[in-house]
Amino acid sequence: MKRTEIKSLLQTNEFNGMVNVKGWVRTKRGSKNVAFIALNDGSTIHNVQIVVDVNQFDVKKLEKVTTGAAISVNGQLVQSKGKGQTVEIIAEELEMLGEADPNKYPLQPKKHSLEFLREIAHLRFRTNTFGAITRLRHAMIFAVHKFFTERGFYNIHSPIITGSDAEGAGEMFRVSVLDPKNPPLKEDGSIDFKKDFFGKETNLTVSGQLEAELAALALSKVYTFGPTFRAENSNTPRHLAEFWMIEPEVAFNDIHDNMDLAEEMLKYLVQYALDNCEDDLDFLSKRQQDAEKDKKQDERQMELIEKLNFVLAHDFERITYTRAIDILRNSKPNKKGKFVFPVKEWGMDLQSEHERYLVEKEFKKPVIITDYPKKIKAFYMKQNDDGNTVRGMDVLFPQIGEIIGGSQREEVYDKLYARIKEMNIEEKTLWWYLDTRRFGTVPHSGYGLGFERLMIFVSGMSNIRDVIPFPRTPQNAEF
């Protein structure tokens, strides 16, 4: 008999005949004559209830039906007599697919801490929370491709192994096939990477931006969505060593078009989640509300779905770095000396306490900051006429901080070249990038969205390690 997914079973209105369901047991409870099995197959967060007339089944077989076991059940689909569910299955045949010894199986029908579940990441898919996150994550991946496809973008697979640390975005993971104990050496004693696989030193990518720019300067609208690797020793709830990044790059777009695209995309993704993941968001909302109970009143977050709707309903605040500094300088916490890093002069980098203040206290909604001092930003950002600032933009979200970083790119060869020299970047490794400014260069813009940071926001989870199946962080690559 063909398996029916629980998701479609629960939506059915037809109650005639047998069905087959397969899945994993969440709980079994009952009395002398009747037992109830809550079964889940991952197609939805909801379980289907299996009703078992204990007297019609082998006692030993039923004993093995414990939390975590996989079973297949044939039975009549009927309207439920009990409260709490509309339909249920009256079991006629029950087949054990895979037992789960209750004395060894670590998941119990009770609440587990997220820290504990991280230690059993191979099994945490089987919890409501991680089922919901996994389905939501898929929906967001799909929505990203849908958004860009609907707008005429082409997806680019930028290389994962790269030969240059072009962006200077962070420490890199080396890719090498040389014997680490006995590498070939040059005469001066340094490692001879000419003998390595690619004939040069190579690393895992820290960004697909530069390659995306090359494609944008031919196809006009492109985006990448791939894995990104940073070997920074970052230990925070917002950083991963391996994460997924979305990087659109658009020819002929200026910084304002870029902001429009970023805001439109974020709102599209949030709307898509609300439209397509209602059940999972409801669960995640309850989960979050539960977690919030332990926090102080003023530290509590807005309810998840309310928060998502709030973002949709309001325009992001767009301010320049200069204005941000003005606001911060005159803010109460700055005057009262509450900031760990007091805001004094123009030119300083904004600390996360400052970004937080702007987003959570001053504007109470997402904020886009533009026109940063060129000293604190990357070499490729378009220089303004004032000579001091560049057309960079950071989109700041509550709790997360920087969810998007982007800019209009410097398209004028001489200016870009001068900046490369100023910042002591090896121009030899960037000849191909510079070439695009020599042949048919045009203004263009783009940005990078950290996919897991988006997931934090949409799911209401507070730690980035809980929105990716197998997080890679310093000292942790177990699964």
Next chain:
RNA sequence: UCCUCAGUAGCUCAGUCGGUUAGAGCAUCUGACUGUUAAUCAGAGGGUCGUUGGUUCGAGUCCAACCUGGGGAGCCA
């Protein structure tokens, strides 16, 4: 990497001023119960107190180092 908090049963935690045989809830097991909703009720089993060293007549408790985890900071998306 820095600051800070924590590590006690399968899980979540309590453990007073350093003092007898280290406790609870949940989970598990056994029994009871005619439809339960994280079922309920009764009982039972379950411990290298993160590791190593030190102080002490005596350490879960005090000290040191290390390991692991949380939160904050930096780096950034």
